[in-house]
Amino acid sequence: MYFNNEGANEVTYDAIVVGSGISGGWAAKELCEKGLKTLVLERGKDVKHGDYPTATMEDWEFPNWGKITPEEAKKYPVQSRTSYIMHAAILPWFIEDAMQPYTEVKPFDWMRGYHVGGKSLLWGRHSYRWSDLDFEANAKDGIAVDWPIRYKDVSKWYDYVESFAGISGKNEGLSQLPDGKFLPEMPLNCVEADFREKLSKNMKGRVVTPGRVAHLTAPLTGSTRGTCQYRNRCMRGCPFGAYFSSNASTLPAAYATGNLTMRPYSVAHSIIYDKESGKAKGVRIIDAQTKETKEYFAKIIFLNAGTLNSTLIMMNSPSDRFPNGFGNDSGELGHNLMDHHFRVGGDANVDGFTDKYYKGRKPAGFYMPRFRNIDAASKQKDFIRGYGYQGSASREGWWRAIAEAGAGGEWKDKWQGPGQWSIGMLAFGECLPYHENQISLNTGKMDPYGLPTLSIDCEWKENELAMRKDMVSSAGEMLAAAGYKDVTTYATGGNPGLGIHEMGTARMGRDPKTSVLNEWNQVHACKNVFVTDGACMTSAACVNPSLTYMAITARAAHHAVEELNKQNL
Amino acid sequence: MERREAIKYTAFFMGATLSASTIAALIEGCKVDTSETWVPSHFTKEEADFVNELSETILPKTTTPGAKDAMVDRFLDTVRPLRYTAEENEKFKTGINTLMEQAKKDLGKDFVREAPEKRLEWVNTIDKNSYDAIHANPDMKNEERPFYLSLKEQILGGYFSSETVAKNFFAFDPIPGSYDPCMPYEKVGRAWAL
Numbered sequence: 001m002y003f004n005n006e007g008a009n010e011v012t013y014d015a016i017v018v019g020s021g022i023s024g025g026w027a028a029k030e031l032c033e034k035g036l037k038t039l040v041l042e043r044g045k046d047v048k049h050g051d052y053p054t055a056t057m058e059d060w061e062f063p064n065w066g067k068i069t070p071e072e073a074k075k076y077p078v079q080s081r082t083s084y085i086m087h088a089a090i091l092p093w094f095i096e097d098a099m100q101p102y103t104e105v106k107p108f109d110w111m112r113g114y115h116v117g118g119k120s121l122l123w124g125r126h127s128y129r130w131s132d133l134d135f136e137a138n139a140k141d142g143i144a145v146d147w148p149i150r151y152k153d154v155s156k157w158y159d160y161v162e163s164f165a166g167i168s169g170k171n172e173g174l175s176q177l178p179d180g181k182f183l184p185e186m187p188l189n190c191v192e193a194d195f196r197e198k199l200s201k202n203m204k205g206r207v208v209t210p211g212r213v214a215h216l217t218a219p220l221t222g223s224t225r226g227t228c229q230y231r232n233r234c235m236r237g238c239p240f241g242a243y244f245s246s247n248a249s250t251l252p253a254a255y256a257t258g259n260l261t262m263r264p265y266s267v268a269h270s271i272i273y274d275k276e277s278g279k280a281k282g283v284r285i286i287d288a289q290t291k292e293t294k295e296y297f298a299k300i301i302f303l304n305a306g307t308l309n310s311t312l313i314m315m316n317s318p319s320d321r322f323p324n325g326f327g328n329d330s331g332e333l334g335h336n337l338m339d340h341h342f343r344v345g346g347d348a349n350v351d352g353f354t355d356k357y358y359k360g361r362k363p364a365g366f367y368m369p370r371f372r373n374i375d376a377a378s379k380q381k382d383f384i385r386g387y388g389y390q391g392s393a394s395r396e397g398w399w400r401a402i403a404e405a406g407a408g409g410e411w412k413d414k415w416q417g418p419g420q421w422s423i424g425m426l427a428f429g430e431c432l433p434y435h436e437n438q439i440s441l442n443t444g445k446m447d448p449y450g451l452p453t454l455s456i457d458c459e460w461k462e463n464e465l466a467m468r469k470d471m472v473s474s475a476g477e478m479l480a481a482a483g484y485k486d487v488t489t490y491a492t493g494g495n496p497g498l499g500i501h502e503m504g505t506a507r508m509g510r511d512p513k514t515s516v517l518n519e520w521n522q523v524h525a526c527k528n529v530f531v532t533d534g535a536c537m538t539s540a541a542c543v544n545p546s547l548t549y550m551a552i553t554a555r556a557a558h559h560a561v562e563e564l565n566k567q568n569l
Numbered sequence: 570m571e572r573r574e575a576i577k578y579t580a581f582f583m584g585a586t587l588s589a590s591t592i593a594a595l596i597e598g599c600k601v602d603t604s605e606t607w608v609p610s611h612f613t614k615e616e617a618d619f620v621n622e623l624s625e626t627i628l629p630k631t632t633t634p635g636a637k638d639a640m641v642d643r644f645l646d647t648v649r650p651l652r653y654t655a656e657e658n659e660k661f662k663t664g665i666n667t668l669m670e671q672a673k674k675d676l677g678k679d680f681v682r683e684a685p686e687k688r689l690e691w692v693n694t695i696d697k698n699s700y701d702a703i704h705a706n707p708d709m710k711n712e713e714r715p716f717y718l719s720l721k722e723q724i725l726g727g728y729f730s731s732e733t734v735a736k737n738f739f740a741f742d743p744i745p746g747s748y749d750p751c752m753p754y755e756k757v758g759r760a761w762a763l
Contacts, residue, residue, distance in 0.1 A: 058743065060732040065644075067652045190751035230745040357757050360748035397760060398729040398739075402722050405700035407692045409631040415729070416633065416738060418760040 013039040013261065015560075016283050016298040018268045018313065021118025023533040023549040024304030025246025025254070026161070030557035031302070032259040036564075039296055040254075041266040041285055043305075044114030047121070049247045052237025054089040062088050081109045081498060090235050093122055100447050105457035109497035110308065116264060117247040118306065119500070122235050125214045125243050126367065126390065127167045128543035129158050129178040133374060138539050141384050144336060144433040145509040147538045148519035151178065157551035164253075165244040165550060166220040168364075169212030177369040177543070184217045185210035186228075190356040191393035191421045192366050198482035205371050205378070206478060211364035211390060214244035214547075225249065230360030243363070263296075265289050267449045268305055270317035271326050271529060272297075278321075279569070280529045286449045300528045300560050300569055304553070307337075307534035308439060311505040312454055314516075314531075315441045327506075327523035333516050334440055336433035336507050337458045338540040340499035343492040344468050345426040346475030348484035350393065353421050357395065365392025368425065370542050372470065383466040385432065387542045389475065391425030423484060427471035430542040431496070432463050433504055458496045501545055503537035521556040528569040532556045609646045616662060617642050619669050622681045624724045626688045633738045636728050644727035664716035668695075696721070735762035 014036035017027045024040065031038045059066055066088040073080055075096040080086050085094055093113045102110060113122050132151045139146040155178070162181040171179035188196060188210055196208035215228045225248055226240035234243050241248035254260040265288040272295060274281040282297035303310040311334055317326040325333045372378055372386035396419030437458040445453045460468075468491055476489040496502075509515020512524035517536050523529040532553040534545060541548075563569045609617035624636035636642075649658055672680035675691060683691070699715035728734055735741050739762035 056743075058732070058735075059730070060735075064651050065648055067648060069651050070654055186748060187750040193751070228748075230748045231743065355754050356751055357754040358748070358750055359742070359752055359757070360745035361761075361763065362748050362750075395760070398725070401725055401729070405696050407627040407696050408689055409629045412628045412635075413631055413633060416759050418754075 011282075011294070011296050013037045013296065013298045014564075015039070015300045015302065016041060016296055017302040017304055018283060018310070019043075019118060019304035019306060019533065020116045020246050020251065020262070021304065021306060021533070022120040022123065022246065022546050023553045024118070024302070025120060025250035026550050026553040027302040027304055027530075027532060027557050028246075028254040028260060029250040030554050031300075031561065032254040032257040034557070034561040035257075035259065036300075036561065037259050037261070038254070039261045039263060039298065041268055041283060041296070042114075042116050042118075042262065042264050043267040043288060044116065044118075044264065046262065046264040047116045047237075047247055049241060049245075049252060050239055051247075052121075052239060053092075055233060055236045055239045057089065057236075059089075064088065078109060079111060081495070082111055082500070085111075085235075089233070090122075093235070098448070100453070101445070102453050103442055103445070103455040105455055106459045107495040108456040108458050109495045110456065110502075111497065111500045112306070116251070116262065117245050120245040121237050121247060123500075123546055124544065125234065125364070126544040127162075127165070127169075127212050127214045127244075127547040128367070129180055130154075130541050130543065130548050131176050131178050133176050133370075134539065134541040134543075137385065137541075138433070144435075145507065145511065145514050145538060148508050148510045148515075153519070154548070154551050154555060157555040158547065161547065161550040161554055163221075164223075165214050165249060165547075166216045166223070166225070167212055167244075167547070168210075168215050168217040170210050172207055172209050172369075174207065174369055176374045180212070182212065183215075183220070186213065186215065186217060186362050186364050188366055189358045189362070189393055190353050191350050191423055192391075194350070194353070195366070195393065195423060195482050199478060202481045203478060206368060207371075208366045208368055211367045213364040215363060216242050223249075228363065230362060232361035232363045234363050266294075267451065268309075268313050269293065269449075269451060270313060271301065271303075273317065273319040273321060273326065273526070275319070275321060278526065280326075280526055286451070288449065291449065299564060300530065302553075302557070302560075303529065303531045303535070304533045307502040307505060308454060308456075310531055310533055310535040311439060312441070312451070314506060315439075316452060322525075327516050327526055327529065329512055329525050330514050330516060332435075332507060332514060334505050335435045335438045336504040336538075337437040337439060337456070337496070338431045338433055338501075338503045338537065339458075339496045340428045340501045340540065340542065340544075341431055341460055341464050341468065341494070341496070342426060342428045342499055343494040344429075344471040344475070344490065345389065345391070345424065346472070346479050346487060346489040347422060347424040348479040348482075348487040350421040350423055350484050357418065362392075365390060380470065383463045383470065385430040385463070385467070385542065387427045387429035387467060387471050389425040389427050391423065393421055393423040395419055395421050423479065425475050425479070427468075427475065428499065428542055428544075429464060429467045429471055431460065431540050433507070433539055434461060437496075437504075439505055456497075460496065501534070501540070503534040503540050503545060506531050506535040507538045508536050509538060520559045521552060527563070530556050530560060603640065607643060609642070611646045611650045611658070612642075612662070612665075615669070616665050617646060618681050619665060620645060620720075620724070622688065623668075623692065623720070624728065626685070626692050627721060627724055628728050629685075634733050636724065638737075639728045639731035639733045641724055641727040641731070644731065645723055648727070661719075664720065668717060668720070671695075738762075 015031045015038045020042040078097045079094045135147045169182040170185040199206040228242040266285040269284040272282040314326040368389040370386035400419045442453040479487045506516040508517040621642035624641040628636040699717045740759040741762040
């Protein structure tokens with residue numbers, strides 16, 4: 001037993017989960033439901049479901065109209081790079097950058113929300129299964145290392161997490177985007193449906209499907225969560241619990257077991273390694289309020305602090321056994337950082353449909369699954385892998401008045417109706433795992449909690465840049481093929497990180513010499529430590545990763561409990 | 570008007586690059602001090618009166634609310650100092666004063682003392698000249714655009730995003746509860762406020 005002045009009981013648990021976001025919430029739920037006394041360490045404040053102060057406010061009800069003053073904005077030089085967060089309804093969920101500075105060797109936008117629930121409150125909610133096209137990609141291309149798992153290893157876990165999280169969507173029978181256990185889809189509106197039909201006629205293989213999103217479009221069996229009210233104010237937190245978040249979904253389930261202890265304001269510092277047993281025995285934290293150091297102990301540890309923070313904690317845990325960072329026998333810890341590259345797409349105006357409108361603010365539009373490099377016929381010469389699009393169609397609002405000369409009563413009243421239809425699509429592309437895209441510890445520069453800061457050195461390379469050219473031209477080509485007018489395309493550029501899909505830096509693999517984690521997300525050389533957030537990813541695919549984090553986490557947690565029961569851990 | 574241009578002008582209004590999310594941000598509204606005793610704090614009384622009457626000229630009360638109902642002057646008086654730097658606000662106020670002077674010169678009296686029809690006539694001329702200038706030179710830099718356009722954009726923003734206009738001009742439905750992907754427009758008959 002390990003003692004400190006709080007007494008062994010209060011600091012000793014069966015399991016510790018670091019982080020309470022999408023993957024941490026799942027780890028907590030699964031471990032608690034299996035009967036493990038589980039401590040969740042969350043660096044930010046507690047947020048109970050429903051504790052969403054701005055959720056039902058109309059914009060005119062905000063002090064200062066929700067505007068962020070230039071003075072306030074100065075606290076968010078990095079976070080403000082995601083421009084849509086600069087509103088009082090949302091900004092409080094994001095950190096002030098001085099809380100955790102980092103060094104940008106090359107520009108990297110690191111978006112962080114520190115509170116119970118983490119980015120599960122703030123995510124885009126698109127939820128797509130990976131396919132063997134993704135899991136086999138590295139092996140087939142002969143790059144990086146092979147994933148140690150295939151679709152057959154995770155498909156039942158996708159079933160499992162979809163059934164609990166509640167994912168709306170439409171099965172399309174596509175090999176590159178496997179079908180799932182879906183609630184009814186959020187239907188395409190008139191023009192989105194028109195786009196689907198036109199493309200199916202004019203461009204074979206381009207599928208416009210309703211976005212598969214983690215929203216309840218119908219009551220979910222066994223759940224008290226409410227259905228989507230079509231307010232589209234999701235990022236403020238949903239008082240109806242209509243989209244999946246840790247706060248509304250996994251954490252209440254974990255609490256219901258009586259096995260969960262939540263410790264907010266707990267900044268994980270390092271993993272405590274026990275030389276004799278060859279296991280990790282606990283986690284050292286800094287109390288964010290008192291700045292005191294505390295130690296907590298458990299049989300198994302799940303790292304779900306968010307990609308870069310999980311790796312930071314491992315890097316900050318050197319020992320005689322692991323002088324170069326916890327579990328870093330391979331030298332790959334911190335390497336192979338990935339994100340999705342985006343800010344490329346197209347827009348067009350759509351004639352007609354002026355007698356058609358919609359009711360409700362749908363929090364998702366359409367998705368177009370990958371169509372490049374999925375078979376011999378779609379093979380590209382300039383790049384490997386592929387991309388998908390998210391998009392939507394809508395009727396223009398009053399702001400079109402700004403561009404039109406005029407004044408007076410008649411002029412004013414003509415803006416009372418909606419304008420023409422327009423449609424837009426935005427591509428998200430796969431980024432390859434490059435060894436040299438990496439993070440490292442800046443031991444000379446500490447953060448306010450006394451942890452070393454990170455240096456981030458990451459850039460898009462040739463394959464991504466070549467892919468982006470195709471992402472632009474395909475968008476234009478498809479909008480034109482649908483017969484839409486005023487087609488414009490854009491390629492705005494953007495730093496890695498802005499996709500907020502940071503992945504890699506502690507990759508899974510078969511060989512301990514070239515990877516950090518095994519096929520069960522266990523650290524190769526210390527099997528009672530599991531990393532199941534984005535850090536574990538061996539490649540990035542082109543689809544949103546959160547659903548895969550959920551599936552991989554549930555799978556790893558079940559394996560952990562089995563191994564514990566067999567006394568293998 | 571080309572949509573691309575519209576976006577450019579909208580971006581001008583926002584003072585930022587336009588994205589889908591900034592379009593969403595355009596629908597931000599205002600809650601104003603509605604008390605009878607309100608006095609401007611950012612603008613001078615004279616500037617506020619001018620903005621108030623200019624707004625009502627561009628967006629007069631008809632069967633639907635006018636700019637005065639939406640209290641656009643109060644919106645701008647409160648929001649300008651919060652959103653813009655002192656330097657930007659100084660320029661903005663200079664722009665207002667220059668416009669006031671021009672009106673006085675053209676009309677032979679203060680804009681606010683002129684009859685409504687004469688005000689509209691004057692605004693229509695300024696309005697037309699300003700749009701003609703940017704249409705003639707689509708690559709014009711923001712700072713070279715006629716000041717009137719930037720004031721008009723702010724007035725439109727304040728008006729269309731107000732609570733009054735959300736509830737009495739557009740169709741207001743804060744909690745739709747369900748989604749209809751394709752319905753006859755007549756069933757709503759107005760644009761949604763949100």
